[in-house]
Amino acid sequence: MENLNQLREQLPEVAKDIKINLTNVLAPGQLNADQTWGVAIACGYAARHEALTKALIADAKAAGVGDAVVDDARAAAVLMAMNNVYYRFRHIIGKEEYGQKPARLRMMRLKQVATNQADFELFCLAVSAINNCQACLNAHEAVVLDGGLSTDQVHDAVRIASVVHAAAVGLESNF
Numbered sequence: 181m182e183n184l185n186q187l188r189e190q191l192p193e194v195a196k197d198i199k200i201n202l203t204n205v206l207a208p209g210q211l212n213a214d215q216t217w218g219v220a221i222a223c224g225y226a227a228r229h230e231a232l233t234k235a236l237i238a239d240a241k242a243a244g245v246g247d248a249v250v251d252d253a254r255a256a257a258v259l260m261a262m263n264n265v266y267y268r269f270r271h272i273i274g275k276e277e278y279g280q281k282p283a284r285l286r287m288m289r290l291k292q293v294a295t296n297q298a299d300f301e302l303f304c305l306a307v308s309a310i311n312n313c314q315a316c317l318n319a320h321e322a323v324v325l326d327g328g329l330s331t332d333q334v335h336d337a338v339r340i341a342s343v344v345h346a347a348a349v350g351l352e353s354n355f
Contacts, residue, residue: 220340
């Protein structure tokens with residue numbers, strides 16, 4: 181995690197906990213390497229922090245993660261940037277009329293994954309946690325669990341999302 185460690189050193193003292201957490205949440209646990217790094221990369225993109233995302237990608241590749249995982253992570257972040265806005269709107273407004281209207285938004289990439297469906301949905305779930313979309317969180321969690329992943333794995337993905345997002349905020353607050 182050479183690239184990420186260099187960025188960690190740029191975090192201000194007020195983000196000391198995030199420095200520690202960033203290492204801890206990326207350590208082996210309930211998720212395999214592809215899941216861990218895919219979630220982290222998707223969340224780096226969702227947090228819109230270029231240096232953090234590039235460091236995550238470089239360290240993931242150094243850990244043996246393939247291009248397909250990186251592509252799926254990026255696709256998850258991009259698609260959730262659209263879906264989380266749309267479905268969060270429908271949920272917040274809460275009018276049945278909006279719920280009955282077809283989205284008419286192309287999202288074919290959700291079913292054309294480069295890795296596997298459960299991992300891609302896990303990446304989407306983590307990004308949806310950052311973007312605070314309850315409808316998407318519920319939908320992706322159901323698919324992830326139906327795909328054979330556990331609530332412990334979902335929990336670890338959201339932990340990664342929270343820390344990657346906090347690291348992006350910490351790095352941006354260092355001025």
